[in-house]
Amino acid sequence: MHRKMAARELSIQVDGKTIGCEPGQSVASALLAQGIYRFRTSPNDHLPRGPFCMMGACQECAILIDGSIRRACQTEVAEGMRVCLKGASA
Amino acid sequence: MTPRTEIADLIVIGAGPAGANAALAAHNAGLKVVLVDEAAQPGGQVWRAPITAKAKQSPVKDIDRKMGDALRQQLVSANIHILTDTQVWSADRQPEGFEVGTIGEAGTVFLRAPRLIAAPGAYERILPFPGWTIPGVFGLAAATALLKAEKTLPGRRIIVAGQGPLLIAVAAQAVALGLRPVAIVDAASRADWAKSLAGYARQPRQLARGMRWMAQLTRARVPYYRQHEVSSATGADSLAGVTLRSLKSGETRTIDVDTLFVGNGLTPADEVFRLLGADQEPCPISGTQRVVCDELGRCSVPGLYAAGDAAGIRGALPALHQGRIAGLAAAHDAGALSGAALSAALASSSRALTQLQPFADASCRLMRLSGQRVAAAPDDTIICRCEDVRAGDIRKAINQGAVDINQLKHFTRLGMGPCQGRICAVNAAEIIRQETGAAVNSTRLTPRGPIRPLETAQLIGEFGYSDIPIPKPAPL
Numbered sequence: 001m002h003r004k005m006a007a008r009e010l011s012i013q014v015d016g017k018t019i020g021c022e023p024g025q026s027v028a029s030a031l032l033a034q035g036i037y038r039f040r041t042s043p044n045d046h047l048p049r050g051p052f053c054m055m056g057a058c059q060e061c062a063i064l065i066d067g068s069i070r071r072a073c074q075t076e077v078a079e080g081m082r083v084c085l086k087g088a089s090a
Numbered sequence: 091m092t093p094r095t096e097i098a099d100l101i102v103i104g105a106g107p108a109g110a111n112a113a114l115a116a117h118n119a120g121l122k123v124v125l126v127d128e129a130a131q132p133g134g135q136v137w138r139a140p141i142t143a144k145a146k147q148s149p150v151k152d153i154d155r156k157m158g159d160a161l162r163q164q165l166v167s168a169n170i171h172i173l174t175d176t177q178v179w180s181a182d183r184q185p186e187g188f189e190v191g192t193i194g195e196a197g198t199v200f201l202r203a204p205r206l207i208a209a210p211g212a213y214e215r216i217l218p219f220p221g222w223t224i225p226g227v228f229g230l231a232a233a234t235a236l237l238k239a240e241k242t243l244p245g246r247r248i249i250v251a252g253q254g255p256l257l258i259a260v261a262a263q264a265v266a267l268g269l270r271p272v273a274i275v276d277a278a279s280r281a282d283w284a285k286s287l288a289g290y291a292r293q294p295r296q297l298a299r300g301m302r303w304m305a306q307l308t309r310a311r312v313p314y315y316r317q318h319e320v321s322s323a324t325g326a327d328s329l330a331g332v333t334l335r336s337l338k339s340g341e342t343r344t345i346d347v348d349t350l351f352v353g354n355g356l357t358p359a360d361e362v363f364r365l366l367g368a369d370q371e372p373c374p375i376s377g378t379q380r381v382v383c384d385e386l387g388r389c390s391v392p393g394l395y396a397a398g399d400a401a402g403i404r405g406a407l408p409a410l411h412q413g414r415i416a417g418l419a420a421a422h423d424a425g426a427l428s429g430a431a432l433s434a435a436l437a438s439s440s441r442a443l444t445q446l447q448p449f450a451d452a453s454c455r456l457m458r459l460s461g462q463r464v465a466a467a468p469d470d471t472i473i474c475r476c477e478d479v480r481a482g483d484i485r486k487a488i489n490q491g492a493v494d495i496n497q498l499k500h501f502t503r504l505g506m507g508p509c510q511g512r513i514c515a516v517n518a519a520e521i522i523r524q525e526t527g528a529a530v531n532s533t534r535l536t537p538r539g540p541i542r543p544l545e546t547a548q549l550i551g552e553f554g555y556s557d558i559p560i561p562k563p564a565p566l
Contacts, residue, residue, distance in 0.1 A: 022142050022143065022144070022240075023142065023143070024141035024142035024143070024145075024239075024240070025141075025142055025240060026239075026240075029236060029240055029242065029244075032244035033242070033244065037225035037226050037244075037327070037328040037329070038225045038327045038328060039225070042223070042475070042476070042478050043477075043507075044477055044478040045478040047223055047472075047478065048224065048225050048326065048327045048328075049223060049225060049475075050225030050226065050328075051225075051228065051232070052227070052228055052229060052232065052475075053213075053214065053228075053229045053231070053232055053513070054228065054229065054231070054232030054233075054235045054236060055135060055214075055229075055231060055232065055235050056128055056177075057213050057359075057509065057512045057513065058229075058475065058509050058512065058513050059476065059507070059508035059509045059543060060475065060509075062508060062543070068545055068547070068548075069543075069545065073232075073235075074128065074129075076130065076141075
């Protein structure tokens with residue numbers, strides 16, 4: 001269903017790959033719309049994790065965004081934003 | 091660099107129905123108010139603002155959207171000073187009043203005021219099961235956040251599971267998006283819903299909306315599993331299958347899906363109250379804890395007020411009135427409103443609260459998660475998601491002598507990750523209670539600031555070495 005979505009007006013970089021997104025979207029939602037569910041791994045058991053509560057409480061979607069660890073569900077996409085999933089495992 | 095400080099008559103934390111109305115009431119009574127919220131726009135969870143073009147364009151029929159739009163308009167018209175996109179990370183009571191540490195676009199800002207209204211709302215409870223940490227498993231409230239802000243949901247094959255009215259709301263809106271759920275999995279029976287009907291009937295507009303949703307689900311022939319729960323989920327990097335279990339017969343069935351939304355009610359967001367040492371009590375309706383406050387929202391800490399779900403789960407409409415009451419009470423206590431004016435202003439909100447209570451009770455009954463269901467988690471179930479602490483680790487720690495949740499934290503690291511116990515503490519508490527019979531009030535983690543993860547760089551801001559004070563060397 002996401003594929004039918006209207007014109008992508010913004011683009012962000014995810015591990016160097018460009019993805020399109022809409023103004024106002026959260027980073028978490030933009031990645032989910034591309035089928036990216038796995039955002040990081042848990043530090044102890046190294047289990048895959050992705051966004052969970054989508055309201056800023058659980059911190060499961062905290063990833064490197066423009067160089068600092070931010071909650072992807074609470075961060076609005078911006079043109080040229082750089083998101084790093086590799087190496088944000090801690 | 092010294093962080094900025096703002097001084098006001100009243101700080102209000104949370105710009106949902108409770109906090110925003112508290113701020114409006116106090117502002118209208120003449121107080122200098124500063125309102126803080128984590129989100130980009132006021133409205134809280136239920137009255138969340140549409141953010142993307144797609145969400146904004148959708149027709150404004152929904153009552154939550156209407157109420158939220160009206161509230162946002164009121165805040166703009168009243169010119170309320172509001173810090174959005176701003177997290178509260180500390181709260182401290184000093185002789186001259188409260189100091190609240192915030193961090194937002196402008197960096198660290200300390201707010202100071204003799205009075206503080208905390209209206210932080212609630213967090214969703216989720217019954218842990220093996221596999222609930224797999225990417226593709228989301229909270230049920232996560233779906234409502236996405237629907238309201240962006241009018242979208244992830245996934246192709248989805249299951250909507252848990253308990254309470256949110257199930258119906260999310261499933262029906264998914265159908266409207268063209269994403270028909272593969273199943274609705276509801277812990278409640280028909281009889282449980284029937285018991286709540288009398289309470290729902292007291293709010294005819296909301297009941298009508300619920301009935302419309304039910305009709306949409308029936309028309310779309312969405313399979314509805316009553317008295318069922320999700321017992322496990324499988325998948326490696328993303329969700330592949332979900333196993334349902336009948337709560338009556340124990341029979342299981344597995345369904346292939348890529349996305350699961352699951353939620354089991356709400357629990358008050360209580361970090362600020364715990365930091366400030368406000369008394370708490372068991373909440374008989376939601377089964378968790380709530381802050382103790384009088385009918386005006388005054389807590390056990392002088393100058394601190396509670397409003398909305400933080401003072402016991404009741405929902406958005408009661409929160410509006412609770413907020414208004416707390417705002418008026420703060421204005422009165424600050425000397426800006428006479429006792430007579432306060433009583434006169436309170437009458438309509440008090441009446442409304444009484445009238446709304448049966449509806450809130452009906453929802454809370456459906457949303458109440460039984461402690462036994464939580465404590466039945468198999469040993470390999472992760473309870474603390476941040477630190478990967480499993481139910482078996484908790485039971486082992488209890489056997490080794492951990493009798494309360496703080497000891498459990500020492501033994502296992504539960505609650506020490508970035509969520510700081512927001513997701514795991516209520517569930518770990520249930521396991522301790524069931525295993526040891528401990529009282530509810532010994533099952534809360536001792537609060538420690540910062541109550542949100544912070545980067546040191548954000549906290550200290552820009553500085554030069556000459557800004558660092560050098561203490562005088564100690565005499566030899």
